[in-house]
Structure formats: structure tokens, C-alpha cells
Amino acid sequence: MVIDIKFLTEKEREQVGFNYVISKLQVITPYGREELKNARPYKREEREKLEREYEYVDLLKESLEKDKEIFFKILKPLFKIKDIRNSLKRCIEGKVLDEVEFYEIKIFALLSEELRLLIGRLNLDIEDIKLVSLTPVLDLLDPQKKRIATFYVYDEYSCKLKEIREKKREIERQIFAETDREKIEKLREERLDIVALEQKEELEVKKSLSEKLRKYVDLIEKNIKAIGRFDFLMAKAKLAIEYNGVKPTINDEIKILFEDVINPQVADILKTQEREFTPLTIELKSGTTVITGANMGGKTVALRTFALNLLLAMMGFFPFAKKVSFPMLDFIHFVSEDLQSISRGLSSFGAEVMKLKEVIEDIKKGTGFVALDEIARGTNPEEGLYIVKAISKYLNGFSSMTVLATHYEGVIEDDMVHYQVVGLKNVNFEELRQKIVIDEENSVKILQEHMDYRLERVNPNCEVPKDALNICRIFGLEREVIELAETYYKRRRGYEREQA
Amino acid sequence: MRSDILDLIKNYRTISIIGMAKNVGKTTVLNYLISKARGIYTLGLTSIGRDGEEYDQVSFFPKPRIYVEESTLIATAREALFRSDITKEIVGTTGIYTPMGEIIVARALSDGYVDLAGPSITKDLKRISEFLISIGADKVFIDGALNRKTQASPAVSEATILSTGAVLSPDMEKTIDETVFTVKLLTVQKESDREIIVKASKILKNSNLGFIYEGGEYKTVEVLTAIDASKEIVENLNGAKYVVIRGVITDKLINDVMTSTDKYKGVVFLAEDATKLFIEEETFVKFQKAGGIFRVVFPINLICVAVNPISPTGYRYNGKEFLNRLREKLDLPVFDVMGGD
Numbered sequence: 001m002v003i004d005i006k007f008l009t010e011k012e013r014e015q016v017g018f019n020y021v022i023s024k025l026q027v028i029t030p031y032g033r034e035e036l037k038n039a040r041p042y043k044r045e046e047r048e049k050l051e052r053e054y055e056y057v058d059l060l061k062e063s064l065e066k067d068k069e070i071f072f073k074i075l076k077p078l079f080k081i082k083d084i085r086n087s088l089k090r091c092i093e094g095k096v097l098d099e100v101e102f103y104e105i106k107i108f109a110l111l112s113e114e115l116r117l118l119i120g121r122l123n124l125d126i127e128d129i130k131l132v133s134l135t136p137v138l139d140l141l142d143p144q145k146k147r148i149a150t151f152y153v154y155d156e157y158s159c160k161l162k163e164i165r166e167k168k169r170e171i172e173r174q175i176f177a178e179t180d181r182e183k184i185e186k187l188r189e190e191r192l193d194i195v196a197l198e199q200k201e202e203l204e205v206k207k208s209l210s211e212k213l214r215k216y217v218d219l220i221e222k223n224i225k226a227i228g229r230f231d232f233l234m235a236k237a238k239l240a241i242e243y244n245g246v247k248p249t250i251n252d253e254i255k256i257l258f259e260d261v262i263n264p265q266v267a268d269i270l271k272t273q274e275r276e277f278t279p280l281t282i283e284l285k286s287g288t289t290v291i292t293g294a295n296m297g298g299k300t301v302a303l304r305t306f307a308l309n310l311l312l313a314m315m316g317f318f319p320f321a322k323k324v325s326f327p328m329l330d331f332i333h334f335v336s337e338d339l340q341s342i343s344r345g346l347s348s349f350g351a352e353v354m355k356l357k358e359v360i361e362d363i364k365k366g367t368g369f370v371a372l373d374e375i376a377r378g379t380n381p382e383e384g385l386y387i388v389k390a391i392s393k394y395l396n397g398f399s400s401m402t403v404l405a406t407h408y409e410g411v412i413e414d415d416m417v418h419y420q421v422v423g424l425k426n427v428n429f430e431e432l433r434q435k436i437v438i439d440e441e442n443s444v445k446i447l448q449e450h451m452d453y454r455l456e457r458v459n460p461n462c463e464v465p466k467d468a469l470n471i472c473r474i475f476g477l478e479r480e481v482i483e484l485a486e487t488y489y490k491r492r493r494g495y496e497r498e499q500a
Numbered sequence: 501m502r503s504d505i506l507d508l509i510k511n512y513r514t515i516s517i518i519g520m521a522k523n524v525g526k527t528t529v530l531n532y533l534i535s536k537a538r539g540i541y542t543l544g545l546t547s548i549g550r551d552g553e554e555y556d557q558v559s560f561f562p563k564p565r566i567y568v569e570e571s572t573l574i575a576t577a578r579e580a581l582f583r584s585d586i587t588k589e590i591v592g593t594t595g596i597y598t599p600m601g602e603i604i605v606a607r608a609l610s611d612g613y614v615d616l617a618g619p620s621i622t623k624d625l626k627r628i629s630e631f632l633i634s635i636g637a638d639k640v641f642i643d644g645a646l647n648r649k650t651q652a653s654p655a656v657s658e659a660t661i662l663s664t665g666a667v668l669s670p671d672m673e674k675t676i677d678e679t680v681f682t683v684k685l686l687t688v689q690k691e692s693d694r695e696i697i698v699k700a701s702k703i704l705k706n707s708n709l710g711f712i713y714e715g716g717e718y719k720t721v722e723v724l725t726a727i728d729a730s731k732e733i734v735e736n737l738n739g740a741k742y743v744v745i746r747g748v749i750t751d752k753l754i755n756d757v758m759t760s761t762d763k764y765k766g767v768v769f770l771a772e773d774a775t776k777l778f779i780e781e782e783t784f785v786k787f788q789k790a791g792g793i794f795r796v797v798f799p800i801n802l803i804c805v806a807v808n809p810i811s812p813t814g815y816r817y818n819g820k821e822f823l824n825r826l827r828e829k830l831d832l833p834v835f836d837v838m839g840g841d
Binding site: 082098099100102103104149150151152153165168169172175176192195198199 | 538570578581582585587588589590591592593602604607609610611612
């Protein structure tokens with residue numbers, strides 16, 4: 001797949017779980033794989049096409065649930081579909097096809113007829129998946145009208161060929177009946193002369209067949225496209241069924257709404273640990289939305305989940321949520337600490353700056369989605385805060401929807417939306433600590449079990465949760481260290497109050 | 501021990517023919533079988549890898565070609581198919597590719613010469629044999645190979661015929677000795693302990709070398725190939741009951757083990773199948789005398805030996821004598837494919 005890096009880089013797509021989702025797609029035919037290979041986000045001006053795609057996926061989704069039996073029957077021919085494009089290309093170029101190529105085209109035509117009838121029975125109003133009849137192709141490659149799945153250069157194509165073959169058969173009978181070795185040798189020589197004639201005449205027939213077939217290449221290609229589309233749409237619909245995808249709406253306002261959205265990759269990993277993905281709900285308006293929250297509270301997963309589902313939706317897939325609404329997007333960016341860039345000689349912060357430059361260029365030109373995952377965490381906290389504050393304020397003035405996850409306090413301004421991970425807010429820390437003391441080996445697991453990953457909308461000036469010290473306590477960090485930290489913390493608080 | 505070759509194969513559906521060397525007359529054996537089966541069985545034919553040039557690529561002697569009867573089914577690479585002069589009906593494509601193109605299944609609509617170039621992986625060979633049977637072959641003949649290059653094993657066939665001949669040596673006694681020893685190797689005992697087979701199969705699935713110990717525990721050792729793994733074998737022999745080796749077991753390997761340790765006494769060296777044993781008679785005997793044991797996971801069911809007393813390099817043995825001497829020395833039926841005996 002070649003997707004513009006305006007819609008995440010290859011590495012980011014891997015990180016957000018896009019490649020995982022694509023690997024779950026059950027595309028069956030080489031033509032379906034071609035459709036997948038060429039899939040990319042729809043452009044702003046292709047909105048109607050994108051909406052039609054949702055319509056089609058929806059129709060197939062319904063149909064899959066309603067006509068299970070027909071779909072089951074469709075699978076068999078679908079699995080037998082082979083790639084004949086190279087032969088078709090050769091045919092168009094005026095080359096002479098060989099028996100195997102004719103065979104494969106004939107098989108394709110037979111399967112295509114089978115699929116045409118079966119898909120027809122689904123009664124779907126989808127122009128893209130309508131197959132045309134390939135009867136003329138079949139008549140050409142099956143002059144005996146037996147409609148069986150084999151091919152040879154039939155006697156029916158040429159009287160001359162038929163005569164030659166009769167002679168060949170006759171001499172073979174003689175060879176078989178003969179016992180004298182010398183005579184057999186002589187007969188075999190004679191036979192080889194006839195074989196040469198047979199092959200010459202077969203070549204003539206193949207030439208003329210190739211020429212006749214050329215007229216029907218268009219028809220065959222039309223069905224190739226239709227089968228590829230059907231295969232791909234069916235895969236999209238199956239994926240939507242598997243992970244509870246929903247038909248999204250494209251809105252004209254600039255806002256993104258996710259209701260109970262999930263990330264299949266993370267959900268599947270959690271499932272192996274007998275845990276469940278907590279669906280997320282959020283509403284993003286143009287400008288900056290800030291997510292704050294506890295360490296280990298799933299902020300990164302949340303950002304990835306939004307980016308993933310938006311990208312999929314822009315590509316005509318059903319996002320995995322109860323409800324999704326979004327405007328056409330010109331780009332999807334994800335800025336986070338990029339460990340790979342360190343090996344390229346950039347510090348992680350340096351890499352973020354380079355990426356931010358690109359993002360700002362795009363934001364000036366269009367409207368898209370930007371996720372900023374704890375940017376500037378690799379630099380000193382004082383400057384880091386100023387930079388994050390500056391960026392969120394700057395981006396708040398654009399139409400694009402930016403969502404920023406941060407630990408820094410004081411980033412949020414009154415006109416920004418603020419979400420917080422519920423986190424450990426409602427947890428009794430003493431109880432939790434006791435549990436971990438008893439079962440220290442599973443401390444991380446126990447903490448995760450108590451973590452509330454939901455996002456809740458809070459007041460812009462709602463305090464950033466101070467869970468770091470609590471987590472130190474829960475994990476049983478040296479008491480003296482904690483006490484020292486508490487002293488500093490109180491001192492700072494006191495100072496701040498004085499200042500106020 | 502004279503019996504009709506058709507009698508010997510009547511209970512088997514897949515039969516491989518393997519030759520002791522190039523030009524021993526493997527194709528002659530195949531043609532002999534085909535002529536015997538004519539009118540009785542619908543045949544399916546394929547080969548392990550490529551072994552059917554008009555001229556031998558090494559010695560440049562003209563090689564006999566395989567001549568089949570109408571209605572025979574063949575599975576061969578595309579390029580080889582178009583070199584065959586039967587009138588061909590394409591019956592199936594397999595999705596299995598060789599350097600000579602995809603393996604195509606075709607039905608002969610006339611008698612004629614065919615060129616066989618089949619798969620070189622056991623799994624594919626099995627699939628193709630099954631496919632040939634599923635579309636109507638009563639018997640599948642596999643033109644096999646006894647060399648290090650192909651991974652596909654004739655052990656997938658239900659029965660195997662060994663082809664030998666004068667080309668091995670102008671000295672008939674030498675040819676006889678070599679043949680007798682090859683038969684001995686090919687009929688090396690199968691490991692009969694089911695549990696060991698299960699463990700060995702697990703080892704063979706993922707690695708080239710493994711060990712099964714007294715207590716039943718087993719382990720694998722990462723080696724590039726087992727050919728140079730004598731050091732690893734010696735290091736892990738302590739307490740081992742079985743050494744499981746994937747791929748070829750060479751003379752050098754066994755010699756290296758024997759010169760470094762004596763711990764192999766009573767240990768079973770388990771090969772995938774007997775065609776993987778490339779061991780000289782002297783080494784084989786020495787190893788066994790010192791208490792080493794060879795066994796195989798997949799046995800070869802050797803049903804007879806076919807001989808060709810004529811060498812294409814220009815000399816011939818006394819056919820009768822050759823045949824009789826071999827019959828004396830072997831517990832298997834022996835056929836002369838030239839004399840029709």
C-alpha cells in the first residue's frame with residue numbers, strides 16, 4: 001500500500017495499529033488484493049465517492065448477515081480465482097497465448113459466470129460489483145460446449161488439425177502393435193514428422209484464438225475489476241462485523257465525534273490477558289483539545305485509537321465505534337517521541353521539532369487531525385512547558401482539530417476543551433497499596449485493573465492529577481525518597497500560595 | 501524370486517523409481533513399467549525435481565525419453581510440458597513453481613514423449629500425487645532421485661523401486677556390491693517407538709539437529725546444517741538415546757563423531773528417511789560394529805530392484821549372470837528391464 005505520509009508515516013501506521021487491522025482483512029482474490037494495494041484516503045473532493053463506499057460496505061454487511069448461505073457458496077469460486085492479467089496483457093499486445101493461458105482464461109470465465117449468478121442472487125444495488133456475462137469467451141474456448149474445466153486445442157477449431165491427429169493416432173497404434181525394434185524406430189521417426197505438423201497447425205489455431213479473444217479482453221477486465229471490488233468490499237464488511245464497525249457520518253462542521261471507539265490491536269492484546277479495552281468517547285472541535293491524566297492511563301493508546309479510526313474511515317472502512325462523525329480531512333498527523341530518529345543523529349526533541357514544522361505547514365493550508373503525544377517531554381521541563389503552551393495556543397487558532405496529551409500543568413486556556421483520563425481518581429490508594437504489598441509480583445497488573453481508562457470532559461482549569469507520587473507509593477519506592485519528594489512538593493505549594 | 505512387476509505394485513497407488521546414479525536406466529525402468537501397465541491402469545506421472553534432458557547434462561549421452569499412453573495424466577513444469585509431444589489437455593494448474601515454471605497437470609490425448617519436471621519439496625510432491633489420483637490416476641509413478649540436491653523424499657510414495665545398472669562400474673562385482681549396500685541403506689530400520697517419532701517430528705519441524713534423552717526429554721540445537729555439526733553432536737551426546745538429524749547425514753559427519761567420542765554406543769542416529777544417508781560401506785560397518793545405530797523416521801518401502809546390464813558408455817555385462825548374482829545376494833525381487841525378464 002502506498003499512502004501519502006500526510007496520512008501518517010509507515011511507521012506511525014504500524015504504531016497506531018493500522019497494519020494490524022489490514023492484516024485482519026480477509027481479501028481472497030489477487031484482484032481484491034490489488035484493490036487493497038491501491039486503497040488510500042479519499043480526497044476532499046471525493047466525498048461523494050467515500051459516502052457511496054460506506055453505503056456499499058453497509059449493504060454488504062447487511063447482506064452477509066442475511067444471506068449467509070449464498071456467501072458460503074460464493075467463497076468456493078472466489079478462492080479459485082487466479083491472476084490472468086499477464087495473459088490478457090500479452091493478448092492485447094498481439095502475442096500468441098499458449099494452452100495453459102487459454103485454460104486459465106477459460107477457468108476464469110467459468111468461475112466468473114458462477115459468481116455472476118451467485119452475486120446476482122444477493123440483489124445488491126452496487127454498480128461496482130455487477131459482473132457481465134462471459135458467454136462469448138466461453139463459446140470461444142469451449143467449442144464442444146461441455147463447460148468442463150479443461151482446455152486443449154480442440155479438433156473443432158481446424159479440420160486440418162483433426163486430420164493430422166487422426167494420422168498421429170494411427171501411427172501410434174502401429175507403434176504399439178509392432179514388436180520389431182527397428183520397425184518401431186522407423187515408425188517413431190515418422191510419428192515425429194506428424195507431431196511437427198500437429199504443432200504447426202496448433203500454433204495457427206492458437207494465433208487465431210488469441211486474435212478473437214482480444215475483442216473480449218474488455219469484458220474480462222470489467223469482471224476482474226468487479227470481482228476485486230466485491231472481494232474488497234466483502235472484506236471490509238466482514239471486518240466491520242468482527243470488530244463492531246459502524247457506518248460513519250461525514251459532517252460539514254469541523255468536529256470529530258467518537259462514541260465508544262476501540263483499537264482492535266490493543267483490544268486483541270488485552271483479550272489474551274483476559275482484559276477488555278475500555279471504549280473511549282470524545283468530541284473534538286476545531287482548535288486544541290488537551291488530554292491530561294495519570295501515568296499509565298492510556299493517553300497514548302487513546303490518541304492512537306483516534307488516529308487509526310480516522311484513517312480507516314477516510315479510506316472507506318467502518319471505524320470501530322458506536323458512533324463516529326468527522327469532516328473530510330486533508331491530513332492526519334501524529335507527533336510523538338520518535339526513537340528511531342535518535343539513531344539518525346537527532347535528539348528525540350529535535351525530531352519532534354522537525355515534525356512539528358511539517359504539521360504547521362499543513363495546518364496553514366488545510367483542515368485535518370493532529371495528535372500530539374506528550375511532545376517536548378525529552379527536553380527540560382521549564383522550556384518544555386513554554387513550548388507546549390505556545391504550540392497548543394498557536395494551533396488553537398486554526399480550523400484543524402488538534403488533540404494534545406500532556407503532563408504539563410498550565411497548558412490549557414479557557415477556550416480549549418479539556419479531557420482527563422479518569423485514572424486512579426476514584427481509587428482508595430491505601431487499599432490498592434495493601435493489595436500490591438501482598439502480591440508484589442503482579443503489581444503492574446493490579447494497578448492496571450484499578451485504572452479507569454475512560455476520558456471525561458472537565459473544566460479547562462481542572463487540576464492535572466498528581467498521580468506520580470501515588471504510583472511511587474503503590475510500587476513501594478524507598479520511603480525516604482517519597483518523604484523527601486513530599487517535602488519539596490509542600491514547600492512549592494506554600495510558595496505558590498504566597499505568590500497568589 | 502520371479503514375479504510379475506505388476507503384481508508387485510498392485511497394492512500401491514504411488515510408486516517412486518530411484519536410480520543409484522545417472523544413466524542407470526531409471527527412465528528405461530519407467531518405460532518398462534508404463535508398457536506393462538498399458539491398458540490396465542490409468543497412470544499419473546511426475547518426478548522429483550528435474551531429471552529428464554534429452555542429453556545427460558553431465559555425460560552428454562543421449563537419454564531415453566519417457567513414452568506414455570493416451571489418457572495418462574502428467575504433472576510437470578510448464579516449460580517441460582511444452583517440450584512434450586503428446587496432444588495435451590490442460591486439466592489443472594497447481595500454484596507450485598519450479599525454475600521451469602508452474603507445475604501444470606495435463607492429460608495425454610495421444611501417445612507420445614513427455615518431459616517430466618516435478619516439485620522438489622516433499623509436501624508439494626504429496627499434494628500433486630493426491631491430485632493426480634483425485635482426477636482419475638490408478639497409479640502414480642514418481643521419477644525419483646537419489647541425490648543430495650532434492651529435499652523431496654521418495655518416502656512419500658507407498659512403494660519404491662531401485663534402479664541400478666552397468667553404468668556404475670565396468671567391474672560387475674563392484675556394481676553388485678554397491679547395489680547390495682545401497683539396498684541395505686535404503687532399508688535401514690524404521691524407528692518403531694511412537695513417542696520417539698512424535699518427538700523427532702517436532703524436532704525436525706523447526707531445526708536441523710536435536711537430541712532425545714534417557715528420561716524422554718528432548719532438545720534442539722541451532723546449527724546451520726547438520727553436515728558440519730559433529731562438534732554439537734559430540735557435546736550433547738551425554739545421556740542421549742537419539743540424535744535426530746534433518747537433511748543429509750554424510751560419511752564425514754559420522755567419521756568425525758567416531759574420532760571424537762565413544763559415547764555414540766547404543767545411540768540411535770535418526771534420519772528423516774534412508775535417502776538422506778550418504779555413507780560409505782566401510783564407515784557404516786565400523787559405526788555399527790562400535791555400537792552405533794541408524795534408523796529412520798519415514799521408511800522407504802523398497803519393493804524391488806530393476807537392473808540394466810548395458811552401459812550407455814559402451815560396455816555391457818552378461819545380463820543373466822548379473823541378474824542371478826543380484827538375486828542371490830538380495831532378498832528382493834530383481835528385474836532385468838532390458839531383457840524383459
